[in-house]
Amino acid sequence: MRALARLAWLYASRTPVQTAIVSVGVAVSLALLVTGRVLISRAEMSLTARAEAVPLVAGAPGSRFDLALALLYFRPTPIAPMTMGDVEDAATLGRGVVVPVHASLTAGGDPVVAVGYEFFEQRALAAAEGRFPIRLGEAVLGWDTARRSGLVVGDTFRTDRRELFDLSVASPIVLRVVGVLAHTGSVDDGAVFVDIQTAWLAEGILHAHAAAATLPDDQIQTRTERSVVVEPTSRTERDVSAAEQADVHMHADPRSLPVTGALVFPASDKDLTILQTRLNGDGRLQAVRPVALVRELFDVVFRLRPVLDGVTGLLAATSIAMIVLAAVLAARLRSEEFEALDHLGTPRSFVIGLVVAQTAINLLLGMLLAGLLVAGAAWSLDRWLGV
């Protein structure tokens, strides 16, 4: 047995190209067989886990899936905003905690999510460093965002420019890092969280007036005794300094301010039912249970299971045929070696054992490689889903 293993391994290691070709073939076949099921299973698990953490989401009427994706995964989706007044009305029902979420900005490509302060408590998020944002222009970074950007508490960064050529769109604002969230293994790790008013400031709804008279000449178009005309492009970013914060104001009804939607954490199952009914009541809003959405989504996926099973069966048959073919071709390639072994008096069972061992080594390497491929696919899926 030892001789068999030794000779089989010597052949595998001394003919690396053949071994690699067969092993990769086996790996790809096995990975194709397994990956689909693993990915569906993991996607179901991760989507369900996040959906279960938020009993109810509310927003303006439209696509239920877009609403859930925007509020749970901070994906940019084309949904109409609801108003802060709607959020306050839902909260005054006294059936649970209603957390406004406004996900309209990005910074370095990462979503900048404006949330009510209760968000951190309800999602059981903790700060690994620093604290949560409580003032305008403050931000707390998700774990991955902090690691990727290299930003630490005390650093500043700016939001991404939303429109490059339209000067009427508010310019980016400077955010100051006041904390880094502990690792959660969820989509929260890849986001930046700010106070809800900071988002309105970034959108230009809230604003302050800088003293134009104090601006440097290169930012001034014309200056007279009675007026100062500022260059339209003079301010490429806005920094709400402590001095300016007291001057921040808006020219609108606070209840009319936009939010992407709201996360609703009812006090009980009964409150959940009541809140969902009330919010859906007059058609101005919609309230959706994320768990039900995920189930609905996977019901559709699993309806395709017979097709998936058929494809899997075909793949399995093809894989087995390929492995047998590889073994037969390998045996032909090794005919001179087997002839030599026959001359020496090697038992026929030993020669057959060599072919089997060779096939087993290829299968083993193929399975290891397939494991890596499936793990890689699962890792990519996790990254994509943010878990």
Place this chain on the structure above:
Amino acid sequence: MAEPAIELRGVAFRYQGPGGFRLHVDRFDAQPGEVVACVGPSGSGKTTLLDLLAGRRVPGEGAVRVASADLGRLDLAGRRRVRLTRLGIITQSLSLVAHLTALENILLPAILMGRTPRPHARAHELAGALEIGHLLGRRPKRLSQGERQRVAVARGLLLEPLVVLADEPTGHLDAARSALVIDLLRMHADSHAACVFLATHDQDVVSAADRSFDVRELTSEPIGDSA
């Protein structure tokens, strides 16, 4: 008197195929310690006779007894076992395994039998005697034909067999290297009381043998077209 190392009695073998022939041996013995050279033109049956002695072919009639084993009474597995454990085989085609180094090829019989420590020393000793000690890490494709032949000779002698069956063991060698091989085979026969049975065209080998015979003397019917 000691039991013959090789003993053929009433052996009849018909070689089928193009240029077929019939080999008939009434009686043939080779003693331990004896070097016997079998000569004859190509296709006259030398290799077939070696195959009969190695148990790779089975005669239609008669008895073949080699290294105390009655090959006619053994099944295929039994004959293979005798070949592996008691015989040293040196084939004309050399039968080296392409992906193994020269040293691993020499050690192959020991590897197949699960022995390791002593054969290593023996392999190096044989390689030194055959002047291939510096080539042991190379694979066959990086050896000349003569070097491969010496690797095959070293492998045939590795386990100190009772009977060595060698088919043209000097066929690819120059005179000096032929002399090395002949000396080594002679020494093996003397020191291990082993019988060395050679099929050869090489007159130096024939001269070094204790006796020689033409395979056609054993053939009862003329050799076919290709003989």
